[in-house]
Amino acid sequence: MLSNVIYFLENYSYYYLSIQLFIIFLIFILTRYNIISRHVIIIYTVILETLYIIWRFFFTLVFDGLFNLIFSLLLYFWEFIGYFQQMIFYITMWNPLTRKTPELNGFTPTVDIFVPTYNESLDILKRTLVACTYIDYPREKLQIYVLDDGNRNEVKQLAFELGINYIARPDHKYAKAGNLNYALSKSSGELIVTLDADMVPKSNFLKETVGFFQKRKVGFVQAPQAFFNPDPFQYNLLSTKQIPNEQDFFMIEMQAGKDRFNATMYVGSNTIFSRQALNSIGGFAVGSITEDVATGMLIQAKGYRSFFVKKVLAKGLSAENFSELLHQRDRWCRGNIQAAKIWNPLIIPGLSIMQRLIYLSGIIYWFFGIQKLVYIFSPILYLLFNVQSIRSTLVMLLVIWLPKMISSSLTFRILSNDRRNIFWSHIYETAMAPKLALSAIKETIGLKSSKKFRVTNKGIISNKIHIEWGIFTFYSFMLILSLFGISKVIYLYFIGKMISSGDIMNVFWALYNLNGIIFSIFVSIEKPRYRKAERFPVTLSCKMLVGNTTYNGYIKDISESGAKAQFELSVPMIEQTCKIYIPEINSSPLSARVVFIPSEDRFTTRFFWEKLSLEQYKDLIKLIYDQTEDLIHEYKMHNHSGFLHTFLRNINDKLQNISRTKKRSNNVSLNSNKNSKNISM
Template sequence: MHSINMNALWFSIPLILAETYSYFGALLFMFGLWRPIVRQSEPVIPNRTVDIYITCYDEPIDIIKQTIEMGKNITYPNEIYVCDDGHRQEIRDLSLQHEVHYLSRPDNLHAKAGNLNYAYNHSQGEFILILDADFVVLPHILDDILGYFRDERVAFVQTPQTFYNIPRNDPFGNDASFFYGPIQQGKDGLNASFSCGAGSIFRRKSLETLAEKRLEKQPNANTRYLEPFETESITEDMYTSLALHSLGWKSAYHSQPCGFALSPNDLGTVYKQRFRWGAGTLQVLFRGKFFSRNLTFGQRISYLSTMYYYLIGIPAIIYLVAPLAFLFLNKTPIVTDATEFALYFIPYYSLNFLMFYVIASGYRWWRGFQNSIALFPIFIASLIHVIIRKRLTFKVTSKETLSGNYLYLVLPQILLGLSLLAGIIVGFIKITYWGYYWQTPAILVNIFWAFYNISLLFNIIKASFWQPTFYENDNAFQILFYSFLQRAAKDPTLVQSLKQRRFVK
């Protein structure tokens, strides 16, 4: 603390807080990966009843049709329910045509959570597999997963969400293979793997105990209509998982791909999705559910790690603007010379970077890291919305690429990038024309920092006007991939090859 620049506390204190955030974030990250579990499928439980919920709202009918058809290829006996919150006659007709159940509730209260609760009250299966409208599954998904429920305390099992339409270079940072690999496996080791919605299967009895527990707190509620899926957050999947864990139930994570989905391929949809994730997760954080006395220490820390990530917006903006304070105003956060600063900072940063690189080796993690910093406006907005308790509504992620120019969405990043570029120019002018020779090392350090920050911002700016090529076009890719899956449904060797690879690395 003796090195803090007392003459620039407006700069020093925010940067120290940002560094403190990063330090504890690194500790949480390492703790979460300490003892991962890589599970292998257990023998399937025969003669159980399974309901499959396909939730939909306004998705294209062709996408829903593909999901229904792949669901009907599932080898384990099941009942399929199309849960239509769009109340569309064409979806009713589609369900009738494919001989599956059609459900449409009288209102859209509580969005997806309400849709799932309505389906729960209109079905009877011992297990419930949840699919989004675009989530096409492999035929042996239930054979691979049901065996985990031999343990009577397992409430749910989550499978990876593998996206099959991620463009080359992944401009939107949609590749989630690192999250659905080491991170979820690490959480599984702490009995804290959580449901991510699509691709998760629940034990009805566990949901029943959760709903009954809620009824105890609402004595005047309708006891005939149970609401096991949490409606207090727009991320109902994570909230429901936390509630089940707090009741002593266990979870399991099956890391082999069992289904494939569409990722958003335009910046407007990406913004909506990330905002929903951030705001929904922070809702859970500020309601303090992870302090439940029934959670283990490991579970509490694991959930906190996920929630903590979505506070990144404010530290990110501090890191991004920090070099400008020196390049323009000649202010430093600490009183030291560049050499001493480098001796402390470079080893610390390099070791952190090396740790992450080793852990994430083989995964495409850099784009996701870039966007975690560059999407600071979204994370700050989600934090503000939750703090002021502004009502949040669930917005369905579009399953189609929406054409258009989204430069207006990245105006903060553009302005910040131009400011950093101007700072770099000023830095070079200071060295070459204004005689700041004695500050050359410090100026060069901040110029490098500014260049690095520009590299973090550049991709999201470029992504704002990205357009798919023919081979990256959603429709073309869906047709090819769906044809392949239909063939895989009839060829066990193809299914095995799909289960053994990570599609995107």
């Protein structure tokens, strides 16, 4: 029967392909405008992907030649793994939940907020601790603890100034999990909040989460991790305004899907636990370098319920350069594999079938580096060494693969709610693949990392371009091999040699891979980060008092270190400290120092804050970070996020950098010549 289907597709390929593409785009448009359910496009895509994976197994594997067989089976294995993960993804995203926040109605259990720290800068930690002090909750029911594994006197002094509890344990066993467990033994709150040192909570954090614990046997409530600074992909690829943070899709959309199966993942921060639930598993899970996923899974396995709140209740710092992001993901990758070895989700008692499959899929995800490298090397091996990993006519490949590829891409766009697309997923995975492939292999076979454990560096400032040489070198080599292979086929075509379906297929495959390769090279070139604090666009009326002169205007952007303002009158460059009145800050005026006035626009002024009191600093932090987030319109893909626009932006930036460098070199050369003449005279 299957052979008859293939025979039909080969003989009526044009009609079949045309009808399929028409149906796919029709379903996509109808789904996009909410005329039909998203379930229709999911079902249709599942059918096409299942047809493809069956066709691949029965009709495209290559058995002649040892190398052909090895790479053919290897490619199919990873495609089947991808198919399995896609099926779990579609089930997970079938009907994601958006929960309504329960009213407290006088329900106010005691709450302990834990902020573990190791070596984070005091500025970053202070911001988070200050934000904790203005959380809206009865003061007598709330205790804030800074858990200092660095045993720093300055952190102890900061805790004293803010009136919060300071805990430093005698040893540092089990890293963050051990730190949290020690704090559990020194506190008594019925509920426990965990916040990373850089995560700034909003004042409504507890109002939006505590109410869920009125229900029976609730283990934990998770809110998304969101970020207020651009990640390395946004920053290095000049796409801060075009794409959301790389983690937003998982943190917002996928967590909402997992919530339906009581499989919400604890992600290490922005979480509130029942102390009873933590005690039932012996505290935060230890034995892995990442305590989070295992802790949440063990609580769910004990029969406790978990909930996901689809609201941004805290925001923090994303990894600020690509090297640090790779270090962070290496730790997550190894930690998840370590946890799976200790607590295998397939055999641990108490989990449902879907919980097991969701956690299994989450562990398999961390092997994507190997999968992506197989996809990158396959066309290169064919074009350069004629190693075949798939055998098919071009017509059959288009008939079976193209509808599946288009349908899955459009379905992913709908299910991701425009927070990611296939193009950017390809870039993310390609860029991290070499590092994480090595991490996954080493951890799976039990090779210990030679590097000492450390947390991800945050608050990085740099005035130079830095290159992540490992990724840059690897993908430069892949770029050369890919271009050489493609050029080889083009050359053979122009000298009149026969070009096979395999040649054409692998050329286009290599071209697709070049998208990820080129942007991986771009993202590995770190752009300088000059700002100590992130700026946030605002429109706030203000007054600047300089001596007896008052300038009325409005603030255009603001940060913890200063602001930019537009005034009605031109502002002179002044040396003395001025006073800034902002109605939204009760402790105004703030002392400030003018640092820059553009020569072409004397009405615009930049200034730095000077000697803020603790009360002024608190008001400033609340003004900047305690804003309502719009998840419907924010954290999404925007215009000019596609390949062409992104590529042109980056090429233009590289050309401008070269031009600026040449101008500086010429200026240095001219100055050197002048100095030489002056000396000779």
